[in-house]
Amino acid sequence: MTAQTMLASMRTLLGLGEPNYVQRWYQARNGADYAGNPPWCDEAITWAAAHSADATDYKAVCPKGDRAYTVYHAEDFERLGEWHIGTADQVHQALPGDIIFFDWSGSNDLDAIDHVGICEVNLGGGLIQTIEGNTSDACRRRVRDASVIAGFGRPPYRNGPAPTPPKPGQAPRWPGRYLTQPPIMNGSDVRTWQQRMKDRGWQISVDGAYGPASEAVCRSFQGEKHLAVDGVVGPDTWRAAWTAPVT
Structure with missing residues (x-):
C-alpha cells in the first residue's frame, strides 16, 4: 500500500530539528526565496513524498508539484475533488496517509490554513494522530481534534485507500503504558x-x-x-x- 510507504518516509523525519536538510533540499529545488529557516511543515510532506519507496507517492501527495504554502496545497486537493472538510462529523472518515490541514483559529476556510501534517492513525472520537514537521521546531507526532482541523486531502494512492479507521465507539489501541501518578x-x-x-x-x-x-x-x-x-x-x-x- 503506497499510503504505508508515504508514512514510512514521514517517520524517518521524526525528531528532526531545524534548520535541517529538508529545508536545504527544498531551497535547492525551488530557489533562494526558501533559504534560511522558513516554515517547513509542507516542505516535510513534499520531501517525504519525493523520498518515498514508492515513486507514485509524490504525484499522489503533490499533484501540482512541490508545495511549501499550505493553502495552495489544500486547493490542489479541492480542485481534484479530494478535499474533505474538517467538521466533527467528517474527521472520523480520515484515513492513514491522508494529508491533514489545520487552522488554529478553528475555521474550515482553506484561505485560513496555517499548518499541515499526515494522518498516521485515526483514534476515533474526533481525534487524529499525526506526524507533522515544524511543530515546536521539530518533526513530531501529535494528537489533534476536529476543532483545529480545517480539512484533509485524500491522495489518490495507486493501490487504493489505506485501511479503514476505527468505527465510531471502537477503542483505539491501548498505548501500552499505565496512566498513573505520581509523578505526573x-x-x-x-x-x-x-x-x-x-x-x-x-x-x-x-x-x-x-x-x-x-x-x-x-x-x-x-x-x-x-x-x-x-x-x-x-x-x-x-x-x-x-x-x-x-x-
Missing part, C-alpha cells in the same frame, strides 16, 4: 484519554498531564462502570472509555 505523566496518550472522557461528559482538562484531577475522574469512571477502582488507566479502563455505554 505527560503525553499524547494522556491527552487522547482526557479528550475521550471530556467527550463522554466528564469535567476534565485536556492538557496531556495525568495529575490528581485526571486520577479523580478515572476513579469515578471506574466506579460507575464497575471496574477495579485504582485510579490507573490500564487496558480495561482505556477500552471502557470508548466501548462502555454513556449514562
